[in-house]
Amino acid sequence: MDNALEFYFDFSSPYGYLASEKIDALAQRFGRQVKWRPILLGVVFRETGAVPLTEAPLKGEYSLRDFARSARYLGVPYTHPARFPLATQHAARTYYWLHEKDCAMARAFAHATFRSFYIEGCDISDLTVVLDLACRQGADYNALSEALAGPSVKERLKGECEAAIRKGVFGSPYIIVDGEPFFGVDRLPQIERWLEKGGF
Amino acid sequence: MDNALEFYFDFSSPYGYLASEKIDALAQRFGRQVKWRPILLGVVFRETGAVPLTEAPLKGEYSLRDFARSARYLGVPYTHPARFPLATQHAARTYYWLHEKDCAMARAFAHATFRSFYIEGCDISDLTVVLDLACRQGADYNALSEALAGPSVKERLKGECEAAIRKGVFGSPYIIVDGEPFFGVDRLPQIERWLEKGGF
Structure with a gap:
């Protein structure tokens, strides 16, 4: 896993979802693995002052079309x-x-969560929806419910968001390959070239 | 020219420059022409509240690498x-x-201006630099100097910026094909698919 790609995303990010459907197969073609790292764009945006894409004047309307x-x-x-x-x-x-x-x-849960939101329109902010998605992948309902009510998983996610910001992550998807950062699903062709050539 | 692509850009936009080097050849492959429309991102950003990319926290550093x-x-x-x-x-x-x-x-002047900025590092905000670039394309120095001091070209550019904002232009490059808007030089592959298929 040393040369694994780092894939940062928010489950609410359309471009993050699109990247999630492509990144593993792309990496695999070059014998690479991918570390998935969900983060909260809300926490990142508090740091950067950015607003959600769809709320930006003019860009918001465009982005719905572009998604x-x-x-x-x-x-x-x-x-x-x-x-x-x-x-x-x-x-x-x-x-x-x-x-x-x-x-x-965890990977199967991530795919299921993205797809339930962007294909079926499920409300993945709802705890019961998330628990159901996790249990369908084989998670233990009681153990997960208890964990989500406790401080440990909250601290873990907080730490992941802080670490991501320290690495320069400002949006979703943000993919790091051999230390080189790529922002946006539209950078997949550049990532492919990078993996092919070992940089360019 | 009825089915021409509309290419909006600011001469100070790196991604606008990159698009300027590709858009004519791409359109030509599909028998299309391109209307070039320089605008001022400063005017657009006053409308949208956006900040120049390189001034955005975290994104700024990334963008220099990405350019x-x-x-x-x-x-x-x-x-x-x-x-x-x-x-x-x-x-x-x-x-x-x-x-x-x-x-x-005008097209030759636009290419020369972009290249003098992004290859030679010339200060294209300087009136004398702009006059020199125009004269090297065959413009009449005195007539152009006089025009640039008068109200008519100012009104023309103001009108172009206002018209662009009315069309939804919020950044550079912004390319409209058959009424469909594409933002960013990274959308050139989508524009190619659009021209190939007549939409998708």
């Missing part, structure tokens, strides 16, 4: 959720809790 | 100018003045 068109371009199913953006701390904390037990289960 | 890497990716020569960003009203007004007389001369 859907970029999904079509990449061949990824996408329906813009009625409730958007939404809080993703339950989902992110659940991811890290699962990850400590079973990496594959 | 140069995106240029390498696209095979376009690029040296980040020492003085950046800078005011481009003289360059934009000169463009429109030339365009009323000779479209090809």
Whole structure:
């Protein structure tokens, strides 16, 4: 895992979702693995003063069009959720809790969460929705409920967000390859070139 | 020219420069022409509240790296100018003045201006630099000097900026194809697909 790609994202980020459907296969073609790192853009934006894309004047209207068109371009199913953006701390904390037990289960949970939000329109800010998604991947309901009510998973996510900001993460997706940062799903072709050539 | 692409940019925009080196050849492959429309991002940002990319916390540092890497990716020569960003009203007004007389001369002036800034590091906010660039394309020094001192070219550029904002332009490059808006040089592959398929 030493040369693994680091993939930072917020579960509420459309471009993060699009990247999540592509990044593993891209890395695998070059014998690389990917460390998934959910973060909270709300925490990052408090640091940077940025606003959610869809709330920015003019850019907001454009971005709704661009989310859907970029999904079509990449061949990824996408329906813009009625409730958007939404809080993703339950989902992110659940991811890290699962990850400590079973990496594959955490990855499956992440895909299921993104897809339930961006394909089925589920409210992934709702704790019961998140618990259900986790249990369908095999998580223990009682143990996870208890963990999400306690301080440990909160501290873990807080620490991950702070570490991400220290690394320069300012948005989603933000992908680090061999120390080189790439922001946006539209940088996947540059990441591919980087992996092919070992930098460019 | 009815189905021409509309290419909005600021002469101080690195991604606008990169797009300027690619957009005509891309359009030409599909039998399309391109209308170049320099604008002032400062005027647009007053409307939207946005800040220049390089001044945004965290994103600023990243963007300097991304300008140069995106240029390498696209095979376009690029040296980040020492003085950046800078005011481009003289360059934009000169463009429109030339365009009323000779479209090809205006296009050549635009390329020369971008390249002098992003390859040679010239100060294209300086009126004498702009006059020199225009005269090297064949402009009449006295007529242009007089025009730039008068109200007509100022009104023209003001009108172009206002019209751009009404069309939703919030950054550079912003390219409209068949009514569909594309923001960023990283959208060129989507524009290519659009031109190939007549939409997607």
